[in-house]
Amino acid sequence: MKTDISKMRNIGISAHIDSGKTTLTERILFYTKKIHKMHEVHGKDGVGATMDSMELEKERGITITSAATRVEWLDNSINIIDTPGHVDFTIEVERSLRVLDGGILVLCSVGGVQSQSITVDRQLKRHKVPTIAFINKCDRVGADPYKVRDQLDEKLGHNAVLMQIPIGLEDKFEGVIDLVAMKAVYYDGEDGEIIRTTDIPAELQPEANAKREDMLDAVSMFSDELMEAVLEERATENQIRDAARKGTISRKMIPVFMGSAYKNKGIQLLLDAAVHYLPNPAEVDNIATDLENEDREIKLEPDPDAGTVALAFKLEDGAYGQLTYIRIYQGSVKKGDELYNSRSRTNFRVGRLIRMHADSMKDIHDASSGDIVALFGIDCASGDTFVKPGLNLSMTSIYVPDPVISLSVNPEDAKSSDKMARALNRFTKEDPTFKTYVDPESKQTIIQGMGELHLDVYVERMRREYSVNVDTGKPEVAYREAISQRVDFNYTHKKQTGGAGQFGRVQGYIEPLAEGQYEFVNKIKGGNIPKEFIPSCDKGFKSSMKKGQLIGFPIIGIKAVLNDGQSHPVDSSDLAFQTAAREAFKQAYAKAKPQILEPIMKVSVEGPSEFVGNVFATINQRRGIIISSVEDGLFARVDAEVPLSEMFGYSTTLRSLTQGKAEFTMEFLKYGKVPTNISDDLKALYREKKLSN
């Protein structure tokens, strides 16, 4: 059965941890009749919310992996992609955002726009996802949805428009007034499943009138028809919704809704809003690159009969084997179809096609463009593109940052060794920011990732899901080396005694490259180095950058320019020029004032204002630079740039200094110069290590 694409929504729920996202998702599933009993995320009854499919998430009360689930509402099909909120798992968020057409930004009515909200908002903006906002926890002490709306404008630069106002707040929160229909909406029954719509209570009428006017002012900007109707006082609900939909899809406004997921209030209207205001898959432009045609960009057509293009955005290794979540952008996928993986260049056949509910699944026969489904037993990596054989398209790849931290892991016994390898193999397939290799010198297995917590989670998962206990080493920062000035080189590699000789001379210079890792420029005129050996020189330089001379970390930011050289008719070879380039680089590098760089993280700390002094002190002690602080009376946020090497154990320090009331997020910002004293220590340590080996 084909679904009408205009009645399809792919939405994600983005939020700060603890703003109640998982509870909200649970309620959505309940109201759409998918599950029959609701559970809290912290699982007082030991069951836990349905979307949190992993043990570990249940324990920490946070959602780490994204699962897609399908619900039905108002005759529409909605795929909900659960997006993780913590910044340490950014790649997961990026991947889910890639396949969304619309987002719900959940905010806490007390905490408002917090540092993580800012992070997820930036992600939504980066992927140009039309968004509606839901202000949750209106039943909490200190709830102030009006303040949160203002923060959406002030802190995030949105044009946030209240589509509802609350009826009572805190423990008197009863329901909402729908400013479009101008009705009061209450939620009766044990689980708020009975919606009671009444006239607006007299005491709230003036407030409702004023806010409706504000709303109409904002919304009528997107429709001349509505503007006229408003002037003539004959605006209909549909006119208002159409205009707000236009504004939302063009990302010029964010309609704001409110409620309390925990108290079962406001959820059904939020679902209505997702259908009313968020785009269907056909209303969003999607671009693929044509690998056959110089990577030209092609706009995909949401036509179910066109050639299939789908993106594998999520891999899960469950009890029944590997499950691959795909988003279909063009054409259809049927059971038994043959598809082509444009990355691995292999064909495969679609076996079972599945539609997922968080922890249960349903076999289906086919699915068409716009939909999100899962395949069983496909060997692939996340981010792969599947197309109809004959097409050779790739969905633009998701930006994958380089890992900034590494940790050695040793299985406690030989038996665990195999299991560990299996676990690591799976994790690296699931998460492109998680990498692993065996250090050739120490023979230890090293895992690499985006932060301490990121690696912690995988160590925990090895223990829980694969029963592998590992000893971990001290986390190590991914340093880099770079040169700070231009140096000329002129090197002759010559070995002409006995047997086949080697000869190659290279001349040129290396200089710092402001942006990018490496650039090779060939300025040789007249063929002093034969054309076929130019790539050999490039290769030689490049291979020299894998390991710097200061502390053995990769070198970045090099422009290598070749402007002259010499060859020998017999003795010159690929190998000879590679060696010449390597040796030339080695000599030039030492003279180019090389320095050690370290990852600098953008750190945001947030908590009650009273702790702001403590936070300043912790940043200062960690060689950090405070960029700014923002205080609004109760809460304070401090933004700083701090070297990653100083951030180990920061969460513990922060927790104990602030009685657990402050939290922080951090993400990689740039590589910065290491101060001389630390750089000397690092060099001494490297020499020691080399000697002992």
Place this chain on the structure above:
Amino acid sequence: MVKSELIKRSPLRILEKSIQGGLGKGNIGILASRKGVGKTACLVHIATDKLLQNKPVIHVSYSSRVDYIINWYEDIFKEIAKKRQLESAVDVHDEIIKNRVIMNFKQDGVNTEQVLKSLTAMIEYGKFAADAIIVDGFDFTQSCSDDLDLFKNFAEKLGLEVWFSASLKGEEPLFNESGVPFLLEGCLGKLDVLITLRFEKDHVQLNLVKDPEFSSTKNLDLKLDPKTLLISEHGE
């Protein structure tokens, strides 16, 4: 031009000369004008001049978002670097931003005691040896006298210069016959320097209304260039 030369030739040296060698530690200066005349540009120029002399500055903002203020600094620095053809501008830029912190407060949510507490925390716990505090967007119609006393004590105790901007609103006339804005008449005694900005034909004129030594209006030989938004000398 190298950095030291740029500092020496800054039009702000004229301002310093006119007010007997600069605002001075423990003192309070105010730049007052209508909204949109260029107070923030002047404040940021004064702050940038300090930063170029390796003097740390805390920029306190009551109104604007942090990224907005950072943009102001970027723009002003760019204009100065361009105008004076500053050598190794990128390095100078990277160096000076280490000496700048922006602290944003909501005036209706945070009282002056709390602001000063946070500033003290920044200086003491954050080990940020501020030389000057720039206060932008403080609403003088909400409060004036008592808050200025608190700021003055703070400035004296910690040996800092404090520069405010004051936004003038309402119907003309805004100034009394001595050129003092009516809004600030009540707290004139607490100020050490008062400069007003007024539109004149094709530029914005800076007038010195009060300095530590005397208190009658005189035209500073300074204007605000409407294009670059930099303080500059007349005839430049």
